[in-house]
Amino acid sequence: MTACNWDGSSYDRISTIQQGWGGEVLGRLELAGDERVLDAGCGSGRVTEMVLERLPRGRVVAVDASPSMVSAAQERLTGPGSPYAGRVEVLRCDLLELRLREPVDAVISTATFHWIADHDRLFARIRAAMRPGGRFVAQCGGEGNIDGLRSHARGVLARAPYAEHFEDWKAPWNYAGAEITQERLRTAGFSEARCWLAPAPSEPEEPREFLQTIVLGPHVQRLPEELRERFMDDVLEAIGEPVVIDYVRLNIAARA
Secondary structure: OOOOOOOHHHHHHHOHHHHHHHHHHHOOOOOOOOOEEEEEOOOOOHHHHHHHHOOOOOEEEEEEOOHHHHHHHHHHHHOOOOOOOOOEEEEEOOHHHOOOOOOEEEEEEEOOHHHOOOHHHHHHHHHHOEEEEEEEEEEEEEOOOOHHHHHHHHHHHOOOOOHHHHOOOOOOOOOEOHHHHHHHHHHOOOOEEEEEEEEOOEOOOOHHHHHHHHHOHHHHHHOOHHHHHHHHHHHHHHHOOOOOEOOEEEEEEEEO
16 A cells, blocks of 8 residues: 655654644544544554544544554554553554454544555445444545646656656556545445545645655655755756645545
8 A cells, every 4th residue: 555655753743734634524523432433544643643532432543554654653642651542553554455353433534545546445445344324534635636736746757867767657646536436435335425526725834845755755765865855956946936735635424
């Protein structure tokens, strides 16, 4: 599942935009406070922490495929003095291979699913992990996501000395549309499913690190070390100021 070698500490420091989205998605999830909830693609655990605050008598299973992200989440959520001790389990797991010991009452996911190519299998595994009637809320990059920014990046990548490193490049993203996602959820066994796209243009506080770590991470990591900073210089010049990322979010609200 992992399309990028994530730096969990960097992501934790600069992912304020993603945390904001997580709060919006969590706001759509009805919780009594005693449920067992899956955070599918927990990253560094910032959104997981928000979920735990809504579950004073409940538990969270936090899952991510990245070793660095899992390490950051464990430090945040299960380290010495953590107020969540005994109420959260952090697991390294590919969501396409997800199998839990016991089902969950609800699932939340933010900024994860667009890194996964096979959404049919993804939704089938999530549905299999849920109790009947459970709620599923999520958000990820959707159709049209960062089209403008990717156009700038493609222009830079087409030039020397970068082009030779991207001759067989295949973009690792899956920016799905709302209708096809709704159909996939129904096919996976969800009794209710509603999906919609929403533009979410965002201006990161630390644009260089944000782009290098999150948005253009797969590009940067494909280049040799000696070209990475030069590439970022050229991309930032092509984008100009201010750096506004043309995000489009795919929202999911479903019931098992």
